Amino acid sequence: MIKVGINGYGTIGRRVADAVRAQSDMTVVGVVKNKPDYVAIEASKMYRVFCASKGSEKAFEDAGIETHGDVESLVDDVDIIVDATPEGQGQKNLDMYKKNGKKVIFQGGEPSNMVEASFNAYSNYVDAWGKDVVRVVSCNTTAMARTVSAVSKAFGAMKVDATIIRRATDPNDSKKGPINAVEPSLSFPSHHGPDLKTVMEIGQVNTVAVKVPTTLMHVHTIKITTEKSLSQEDVTGVFKGYNRILCVSGKLGITSTAQIMDMARERGRKRGDLFEIAVWKESIHAEGNTFRYIQAVHQESDVIPENIDAIRSMMQSMERDESIKETDRSMKLGVN
Ligand SMILES: NC(=O)c1ccc[n+]([C@@H]2O[C@H](COP(=O)([O-])OP(=O)(O)OC[C@H]3O[C@@H](n4cnc5c(N)ncnc54)[C@H](OP(=O)(O)O)[C@@H]3O)[C@@H](O)[C@H]2O)c1
Numbered sequence: 001m002i003k004v005g006i007n008g009y010g011t012i013g014r015r016v017a018d019a020v021r022a023q024s025d026m027t028v029v030g031v032v033k034n035k036p037d038y039v040a041i042e043a044s045k046m047y048r049v050f051c052a053s054k055g056s057e058k059a060f061e062d063a064g065i066e067t068h069g070d071v072e073s074l075v076d077d078v079d080i081i082v083d084a085t086p087e088g089q090g091q092k093n094l095d096m097y098k099k100n101g102k103k104v105i106f107q108g109g110e111p112s113n114m115v116e117a118s119f120n121a122y123s124n125y126v127d128a129w130g131k132d133v134v135r136v137v138s139c140n141t142t143a144m145a146r147t148v149s150a151v152s153k154a155f156g157a158m159k160v161d162a163t164i165i166r167r168a169t170d171p172n173d174s175k176k177g178p179i180n181a182v183e184p185s186l187s188f189p190s191h192h193g194p195d196l197k198t199v200m201e202i203g204q205v206n207t208v209a210v211k212v213p214t215t216l217m218h219v220h221t222i223k224i225t226t227e228k229s230l231s232q233e234d235v236t237g238v239f240k241g242y243n244r245i246l247c248v249s250g251k252l253g254i255t256s257t258a259q260i261m262d263m264a265r266e267r268g269r270k271r272g273d274l275f276e277i278a279v280w281k282e283s284i285h286a287e288g289n290t291f292r293y294i295q296a297v298h299q300e301s302d303v304i305p306e307n308i309d310a311i312r313s314m315m316q317s318m319e320r321d322e323s324i325k326e327t328d329r330s331m332k333l334g335v336n
Helices: 011-021 038-044 056-060 071-076 091-099 121-128 139-155 194-197 234-241 259-264 304-315 320-331
Strands: 002-007 024-031 049-051 069-070 079-081 104-105 117-120 135-138 157-165 202-210 218-226 246-250 275-281 286-289 290-297
Touching: 002 011, 002 071, 002 304, 011 024, 011 038, 011 290, 011 304, 011 320, 024 038, 024 071, 038 049, 038 135, 049 056, 049 071, 049 135, 069 071, 071 091, 071 320, 079 304, 091 104, 117 121, 117 304, 121 139, 121 304, 121 320, 135 304, 139 157, 139 194, 139 234, 139 246, 139 275, 139 290, 157 194, 194 202, 194 259, 234 246, 234 286, 234 290, 304 320
Parallel strands: 002 024, 002 079, 024 049, 049 069, 079 104, 104 135, 117 135, 157 202, 246 275
Antiparallel strands: 157 218, 218 290, 275 290, 286 290
16 A cells, blocks of 8 residues: 655645545545645545654644644655645645655646656656656646657657646636736747657747636647548547547537536536537548647646656656556546
């Protein structure tokens, strides 16, 4: 049984905890919270809660939340830590994990140059094999890596041009914006292009990014130039072969991110999560060796299966295909 600790119980951390709990080969030893708020109360009903800083136990106690020590006591007791603290905090935590000789997975907000490997299950599972410090790439990069690597494996991808329409913030956040503006990223390519290259080999990747006032999902429009020519049916057939890519259709009423999220809720997914990348069938257009498609990304949950697979790769406990299959089965991915 792999003993997992989760440092940071926000959007990503709480979902990773639930996904670890759903696996038969791993267990959640505890989770770390910073503030003794309503999220900490809910966490304490399922998990042992540890405090982010020494001396804050009293504040948790005052809020009626039982704690089991600080973050270092948790780190002491695990085989591997999943760090899901806010962007930039992970980097500050690295020495603590190293000092304790523990393996750690960081999230996409941390820089790629502080880890031994960046990770995506489909494109480079083996690169994390036995490693100590790994980073699961961001929600946007994970989404691109899934569909681009599927295409690349089938047809050979030479060039990717993508426009990333980013959600402003997550639904539980009332501080960030924009709330009435469209905000382009002024660097070209946006950081997503170079980030994709950390998990797959590909000739050229051009990305532009624009933030818009929505909290539900990101949307990508992608154009890929391939080595072999292909048809719309070829591409649809390839996408259908992967559980973590879900083809959706406007003909069935799914014409925006609102209906995609509604479908996830109707499927009874906890928190309304959609771990799969949704590709609109009607958006797939092939012409010679170039094709285009549009995909939607549930930023709060698409990276969760990758965290589970990264644990197994780093612990050398399962080969790629077996791990992906087991994660998909336990999280009910690809079940329509
Ligand atoms: N949200 C997304 O869409 C998304 C998608 C993919 C990847 N990521 C990446 O995942 C990482 C986590 O993002 P998130 O959205 O999950 O953040 P989040 O919702 O803000 O959650 C961060 C968690 O870390 C805790 N925390 C704060 N300071 C801490 C500290 N010093 N030590 C330990 N824990 C601390 C927070 O506790 P309190 O609430 O008690 O302060 C909270 O539980 C980032 O690298 C981000 O870039 C995010």
